Amino acid sequence: MLSNNPEICLQATGLTKRFGPRVAVDRLNLEVFRGEVFALLGPDGAGKTTTLRMLSGILAQDEGQARLWGFDTLRQARQLREHLGYLPQSFGLYDDLTVAENLNFYADLCRVPRAQQRQRLPELLAFADLTPFQDRLAAKLSGGMRQKLGLICTLVHRPRLLLLDEPTSGMDPVSRQEFWFILHELLKTGVTIFLATPDMDEAERAHRVGLMHQGRLLVAESPQALKEAFAGELLELRTPDLRAARRILTGQPYLRQVLAMGDRIVLTVDRAEAAVGLIEQTLRQAGVTNVQISETEPGLEDIFVQIMRRQEG
Numbered sequence: 120m121l122s123n124n125p126e127i128c129l130q131a132t133g134l135t136k137r138f139g140p141r142v143a144v145d146r147l148n149l150e151v152f153r154g155e156v157f158a159l160l161g162p163d164g165a166g167k168t169t170t171l172r173m174l175s176g177i178l179a180q181d182e183g184q185a186r187l188w189g190f191d192t193l194r195q196a197r198q199l200r201e202h203l204g205y206l207p208q209s210f211g212l213y214d215d216l217t218v219a220e221n222l223n224f225y226a227d228l229c230r231v232p233r234a235q236q237r238q239r240l241p242e243l244l245a246f247a248d249l250t251p252f253q254d255r256l257a258a259k260l261s262g263g264m265r266q267k268l269g270l271i272c273t274l275v276h277r278p279r280l281l282l283l284d285e286p287t288s289g290m291d292p293v294s295r296q297e298f299w300f301i302l303h304e305l306l307k308t309g310v311t312i313f314l315a316t317p318d319m320d321e322a323e324r325a326h327r328v329g330l331m332h333q334g335r336l337l338v339a340e341s342p343q344a345l346k347e348a349f350a351g352e353l354l355e356l357r358t359p360d361l362r363a364a365r366r367i368l369t370g371q372p373y374l375r376q377v378l379a380m381g382d383r384i385v386l387t388v389d390r391a392e393a394a395v396g397l398i399e400q401t402l403r404q405a406g407v408t409n410v411q412i413s414e415t416e417p418g419l420e421d422i423f424v425q426i427m428r429r430q431e432g
């Protein structure tokens with residue numbers, strides 16, 4: 120049953136999409152609330168884009184239902200589109216048109232009356248800091264500027280809900296910061312944002328994060344709640360004898376998990392305080408003495424791995 124709660128602006132129940140034998144999205148149940156930023160986080164091929172395409176009414180699901188602002192994505196796609204801004208993974212800008220011409224084009228496409236365009240389009244350009252570049256060909260824009268232009272093209276009809284597919288992929292940190300600044304400005308105007316990302320750091324900026332793996336939504340929680348639900352505590356171990364240390368520690372009964380991460384080993388233990396002495400002792404007995412162990416906070420990546428293992432086990 121779909122609810123009538125006005126605070127729920129996106130609701131999916133049992134949403135499923137198959138491509139031949141492959142289940143791209145598997146019985147997705149999800150609610151997104153008005154005014155929140157929800158990040159769908161998952162590796163390549165997890166089913167993020169397929170989810171967004173179904174939610175935007177572009178792709179028909181095989182099973183289940185989705186409603187956005189009460190509109191059914193299949194039966195009321197046209198009405199839905201008036202409230203929706205969808206930024207696909209590769210947004211179709213016209214390289215041979217200028218920044219302003221691209222924006223005009225999308226405003227016409229969305230049937231924004233010319234009188235409104237005259238007021239709104241300069242505002243959007245200013246909003247994205249693109250006014251000085253309005254006569255530049257889209258082909259000559261940097262990656263970050265292209266994404267900003269793509270974003271404002273999806274805003275021409277003043278949507279209440281944005282679906283953004285990996286909006287900052289490939290951006291440098293400064294452009295990404297700017298892009299998020301713009302998203303926060305939009306939030307202040309009451310817009311709700313649903314975005315897909317493969318990037319843990321990006322997902323941390325959202326109010327809630329949904330972890331998606333092989334078409335299934337494993338969990339949807341705030342980053343803080345995910346961290347608190349992490350079972351155990353984490354230790355980081357550094358030593359010049361990294362490989363030896365890893366070999367010795369693997370399989371020790373008091374370690375839940377031993378993971379090599381570049382220049383360090385990350386250990387999951389029940390209680391950090393009790394484990395440090397045991398680890399040092401084990402290593403010392405095997406002749407490894409030069410070790411530094413410190414406690415660390417679990418990141419979304421650690422949490423993701425743990426939840427995935429739990430599902431598989």
Ligand SMILES: Nc1ncnc2c1ncn2[C@@H]1O[C@H](COP(=O)(O)OP(=O)(O)OP(=O)(O)O)[C@@H](O)[C@H]1O
Pocket residue numbers: 138141142143161162163164165166167168169170208317
């Ligand atoms: N049109 C299609 N035809 C056949 N298979 C498809 C199609 N679109 C997606 N798939 C498959 O469905 C699965 C989910 O793909 P999807 O693009 O939704 O993942 P994603 O999470 O967006 O990945 P990425 O991070 O690479 O964008 C993948 O296995 C993909 O190969």
Ligand SMILES: [Mg+2]
Pocket residue numbers: 167168169208284
């Ligand atoms: Mg994708």
